Amino acid sequence: MSESSDITKEQVLQVRLGHGANCSSIGSVVDTLFATATVGAAIFAAIVAALASEPIRVVRPERPREPKGEPES
Amino acid sequence: MPALADSGDELLSARLSEVRNDPDLSNDGTALEDLAAQANAARATPVRAEARMVVAEAWLRRLHRIDDGLEMLRRVADDPAADALTASLAERDILDTLIAKGHIAAAAREVRAHESQVDWRFAKQVRKLERRLWLRAAALGELTLFAALVALAFVRSKRIHRLATTFDALRGFAPAAVAFSAFLGIGGGLLASQFEAGNGFPFFLLGAAVAPLLLLGRAWSAIGAAGAAARVGRGLVCATSTLAAAFVLLEFCSPMYLEGFGL
Numbered sequence A: 001m002s003e004s005s006d007i008t009k010e011q012v013l014q015v016r017l018g019h020g021a022n023c024s025s026i027g028s029v030v031d032t033l034f035a036t037a038t039v040g041a042a043i044f045a046a047i048v049a050a051l052a053s054e055p056i057r058v059v060r061p062e063r064p065r066e067p068k069g070e071p072e073s
Numbered sequence B: 001m002p003a004l005a006d007s008g009d010e011l012l013s014a015r016l017s018e019v020r021n022d023p024d025l026s027n028d029g030t031a032l033e034d035l036a037a038q039a040n041a042a043r044a045t046p047v048r049a050e051a052r053m054v055v056a057e058a059w060l061r062r063l064h065r066i067d068d069g070l071e072m073l074r075r076v077a078d079d080p081a082a083d084a085l086t087a088s089l090a091e092r093d094i095l096d097t098l099i100a101k102g103h104i105a106a107a108a109r110e111v112r113a114h115e116s117q118v119d120w121r122f123a124k125q126v127r128k129l130e131r132r133l134w135l136r137a138a139a140l141g142e143l144t145l146f147a148a149l150v151a152l153a154f155v156r157s158k159r160i161h162r163l164a165t166t167f168d169a170l171r172g173f174a175p176a177a178v179a180f181s182a183f184l185g186i187g188g189g190l191l192a193s194q195f196e197a198g199n200g201f202p203f204f205l206l207g208a209a210v211a212p213l214l215l216l217g218r219a220w221s222a223i224g225a226a227g228a229a230a231r232v233g234r235g236l237v238c239a240t241s242t243l244a245a246a247f248v249l250l251e252f253c254s255p256m257y258l259e260g261f262g263l
Helices: A025-049 B002-021 B029-041 B046-062 B066-078 B082-100 B103-114 B120-159 B163-194 B202-223 B228-251 B257-260
Strands: none
Touching: A025 B163, A025 B202, A025 B228, A025 B257, B002 B029, B002 B046, B029 B046, B029 B082, B029 B228, B046 B066, B046 B082, B066 B082, B066 B103, B082 B103, B082 B120, B103 B120, B103 B228, B120 B257, B163 B202
């Protein structure tokens, strides 16, 4: 690392103690985002694959029968 | 007899420091062969282990004699006369070489066989890599099963002349599948790349992988059996395939994400 990029004492605002205490949690946010996207996609895929296709029956409307040779009044 | 042995050790020790201190000799194949032969003929002492270690490292790193280097390291690791530090260094070098060559299963076997010589954190890491190997095999197997079942359904549908129904279902569903995949890939990718340490690439790949899975799932549902068990089965296979695809692409492009999930 070059001298110009070294962190000076004045630049350090706060130091926390503990496991990963100074570590950004952004990594885990992105991980969670990816996990959520994957689980969402898996659920959607499951629903899509479980869809049932209903058979479509085309029913032609019956023509109204014309009465034959009605007696003239 | 002990006097002769001592003089042999002194000769080996002198030769070892000669090779160590001369860059030309430490890169010279013949000099290293001589040192190896001398060490193999010497009695079991820490100097012998050190000499073998020097030869092994030169063969592995500079002369690219991987198999010979590994064999020499194995001798050091198994040498009861070698000090504990040198033996565990040899074991670590064996594991590093096996992992670098992609022989994860061999590295895991090595860890199981010489558990006491390996740092527990490193052993844990190797076991994790081995688990990933099994998960990859399972994921690829799952994806193959999914492809085979969908292909079978297509063949069956062609036989009973229902392919047109499938394409009708696909035509209706394609815009939704593309929109969902684009939302997942582009939306997730852009969101992830906003963060300093974020990488949107895995999201783009996930979107690209999900679109065909959704379309195939829809086609399968249009031509597959309509019974409840069949539908549940299809749903489970499709969901697992999506998870498998995500695992495979993460392992390929960003294994760091898998670390985050403890895989």
